[in-house]
Amino acid sequence: MTSSKLLIVYGARGSGKTANLQYLNTNLLLNDGDPHRDLVRYTNLTTKSGPGANDAAEHMHLSIGKVDEMVTTLDVYALPFELNDWSKQLIRTCDVICFIVDSAGDRQPANKEAFRNVQDCCPDRLIPIVVQFNKRDLTDALPLEVLKAEYDSPNSWSVREAVAFEGLGVFSTFLDILRVLKSSLVSWNNSCYKQI
Numbered sequence: 001m002t003s004s005k006l007l008i009v010y011g012a013r014g015s016g017k018t019a020n021l022q023y024l025n026t027n028l029l030l031n032d033g034d035p036h037r038d039l040v041r042y043t044n045l046t047t048k049s050g051p052g053a054n055d056a057a058e059h060m061h062l063s064i065g066k067v068d069e070m071v072t073t074l075d076v077y078a079l080p081f082e083l084n085d086w087s088k089q090l091i092r093t094c095d096v097i098c099f100i101v102d103s104a105g106d107r108q109p110a111n112k113e114a115f116r117n118v119q120d121c122c123p124d125r126l127i128p129i130v131v132q133f134n135k136r137d138l139t140d141a142l143p144l145e146v147l148k149a150e151y152d153s154p155n156s157w158s159v160r161e162a163v164a165f166e167g168l169g170v171f172s173t174f175l176d177i178l179r180v181l182k183s184s185l186v187s188w189n190n191s192c193y194k195q196i
Ligand SMILES: Nc1nc2c(ncn2[C@@H]2O[C@H](COP(=O)(O)OP(=O)(O)O)[C@@H](O)[C@H]2O)c(=O)[nH]1
Pocket: 011, 012, 013, 014, 015, 016, 017, 018, 019, 020, 134, 135, 136, 137, 138, 162, 163, 164, 165, 166
């Protein structure tokens, strides 16, 4: 028996969703047929669009080892900013969201709009969110404390800093996502635990 989980990567346009997935695509091994390998890719990063989509989503299929004693696969979708019925449905049914924040001062309205979009999708269900503050290399990056206060919500599970196009912080963000998936806290009726 296997189970499958769904991770949605979302954020403002240009926040670094593709950069995160490209890094994982480059650094996770492709499955070599060994069933005991825990963290491998079954596919390369590809684009996929649902019905009526203007922009394509990016997709990757992984094996993440055992969750609740079951061999588990993970579908990862980085969604385009404009949400349609197909992508909203993916958000509603996902197990965990990775929300990417662009740290640049002038991108805060765009980040906030994206954060509202994702919260509006599922008002009746608290989906755990791992927040990544990306582009920490920028000279105009906002202080971490300012950003943390902005994205502190009941379902924010953890926060990470990253410079995704250099791969910094990408894997630690991904490990937090795996912790959320592997944690029994997820089955507590999706109530969230703060790790910040
Ligand atoms: N300075 C800086 N630029 C980044 C970083 N991560 C991504 N970028 C750049 O930001 C742009 C948008 O990134 P992309 O991953 O395509 O964003 P997406 O629209 O969310 O998929 C690209 O030019 C990336 O190279 C980062 O950590 N720092």
